[in-house]
């Protein structure tokens with residue numbers, strides 16, 4: 096596996112300070128060394144620098160629209176470069192509004208994508224349905240062809256074009272979805288595996304059906320967008336919008352092991368780790384370690400273990 100890592104220390108898609116520190120915490124927990132240790136070729140492209148944008152007044156309900164638009168324009172260019180260099184891209188957030196740039200940059204390189212959105216939340220409110228104006232609850236609405244008419248002209252978003260079809264999106268982990276979002280999911284016929292389906296089917300069947308859906312026509316490169324709040328707060332409490340009844344650590348790892356073995360993983364986002372939302376150091380460690388372990392499983396780590404092909408018992 097050739098892996099390119101980009102850090103996006105950005106928090107203005109929401110209101111809680113601290114999420115901008117997620118990327119460096121995941122690095123400090125040894126992500127690069129651990130991926131190299133399991134045989135990956137890893138290039139760390141560092142962190143993006145996001146210039147402050149003064150007078151970034153709300154537009155309608157949208158909060159920090161210019162900062163979010165500009166940050167994602169920069170991120171899209173960085174992801175495109177990482178893909179052009181032949182890597183699988185790892186984007187370390189930062190809040191989930193960054194999926195706008197990550198998926199846009201990925202689509203600029205690989206045109207048709209399957210998007211697997213692992214999250215307690217649907218993140219598909221439009222600028223007109225959003226209850227809070229926080230753009231980390233809206234990223235998918237900017238990316239989907241079928242919702243293009245619902246997105247107004249926004250300063251610093253002129254670079255953005257929709258790049259994903261509703262049929263190419265699958266959700267796993269949903270348990271906190273707004274009524275407007277639910278209407279959009281049903282109206283567009285988007286494939287969802289909420290926590291009810293995870294309980295009913297079990298994670299193995301969920302992954303089997305997820306892959307059947309993604310591969311039903313042509314096999315496209317996979318963009319995995321993983322919001323750490325998809326996991327149960329008992330595993331990953333240090334996040335901005337925790338929701339009870341989430342994925343176990345084992346279910347999260349199973350998802351990433353399964354996606355890895357498809358051989359189609361082309362980019363992965365790991366977002367919403369927020370150290371300031373952890374009550375104790377242990378809560379922060381549990382959250383960060385889960386993020387690291389999920390990424391290791393994206394790139395070949397398997398729980399049964401492994402050995403070098405030429406290993407011989409001494």
Ligand SMILES: N/C(=N\O)NCCC[NH3+]
Nearest residue numbers: 214216218231232322336
């Ligand atoms: N973590 C969040 N999205 O994944 N929060 C924003 C959406 C809440 N409805």
Ligand SMILES: [Mn+2]
Nearest residue numbers: 215216322324
């Ligand atoms: Mn979420």
Ligand SMILES: [Mn+2]
Nearest residue numbers: 191214218322
């Ligand atoms: Mn999210």
